[in-house]
Amino acid sequence: MKNTLIILCLLFVSAFAKAQQLQAYIDEAQSNNPDIQAFELRYNRAEEKVNEADWIPNTEISAGYFLSTPETRTGAQRARIGVKQMLPWFGTITARENYATSMADTEYVEIAIAKRKLALSVSQSYYRLYAIRAKQEVLEENIQLLNTYERLALTSVEVGKASAVDVLRLQIRQNEMQQKKEVLEEEFIAEQTVFNNLLNKEKNALITIPTEMNIPEIDSIKTLEGLALNPELLKYDKLYESVAQSELLNQREGLPTIGFGVDYLPVSERTDAFPSDNGKDILMPMVSVSIPIFNNRYKSISKQNELRQQEINLQKDERLNVLESAFAKAISQHNQSRIAYNTQAKNLKQAKDAEQILIKNYETGTIDFNDVLDIQELQLKFELNQVESIQMYYIQSALINYLIN
CATH class of the missing domain: 2.20.200 (Outer membrane efflux proteins (OEP))
Known part of the structure; x- marks a missing residue:
């Protein structure tokens, strides 16, 4: 029981450290990213328009x-x-300032949206980098395993229990794995550039990536309640309010x-x-x-504002449908990743059991290297699938956090 508690504590500390590292990268990206800085300047410009609104003819x-x-x-x-x-008529300047403030609030929500999207992009790139490195480690372990099999095959060839063809097959498989490992290195370099560009850093800047990640046994319950607070939806509320303020200003400007x-x-x-x-x-x-005796202009603006508010409500409903669909899909893929991970874990255990049986057969003097290659290929497949399941799990977790947190 004591050992179990120690293991659980170590896992918790490790997970916390990984989350802290990723959050540090997200904070750095939000501080340095040019797109975020551009949004902040737009917001500052919108805020300055509040001062501009305080004018008289x-x-x-x-x-x-x-x-x-x-x-x-x-x-x-x-x-x-x-x-x-x-x-201007009493209250016109105040109405003008309120309208400018509502437009600034809309720009502020755009900053929140941009920061969320950037955090999502950084997280997804971070998990892709982890998956590439994890796959390389899996390939390296399997290359070493094949080296062991190659030595067994060479020994068997010497005693006449295997042919040179078996050795060549093992070497060919090692070459294929080495090729995949080198291809993954190219993928890592490209993804490293993507990640560092998100942080607005040098493309070859060092990135700290966890060496091991696992899917937790229990997930917290995810519901749609937090979706209503997503900035992508709050933006439409702010737009609706800005149109309402525009109408109040229009009514004031229609006075003498x-x-x-x-x-x-x-x-x-x-x-x-x-x-x-x-x-x-x-x-x-x-x-x-x-x-303003001839006030058709103000009547037309009022009608336009009414139509604009109806348009905003419809746009918000459509965006809500899109986000709800994205949430449902993310939850589904999140759960699929867990199912796939658990299945691959079972398959991997059975493949390792089969590998042990083959090793014992070698000790008794009989070994089929075709079976060795088949089991090794299955083992590699299961390990790579596990890495992909982990990658998908955390990428979908980041998307779920983007939607409801």
């Missing part, structure tokens, strides 16, 4: 000089200087605007008469109202 300043001066009772008007400021101003007219003194207020300048305060 330009102040109008006008000036004119009378070429033919109009005469008044108090003197001739020489010029006219005016200042006017139009102001008010203008305040003042005109100043300098007046020359009369020399032919001396009335009261002779030569007194004129100061004329003014108030103006701009009324």
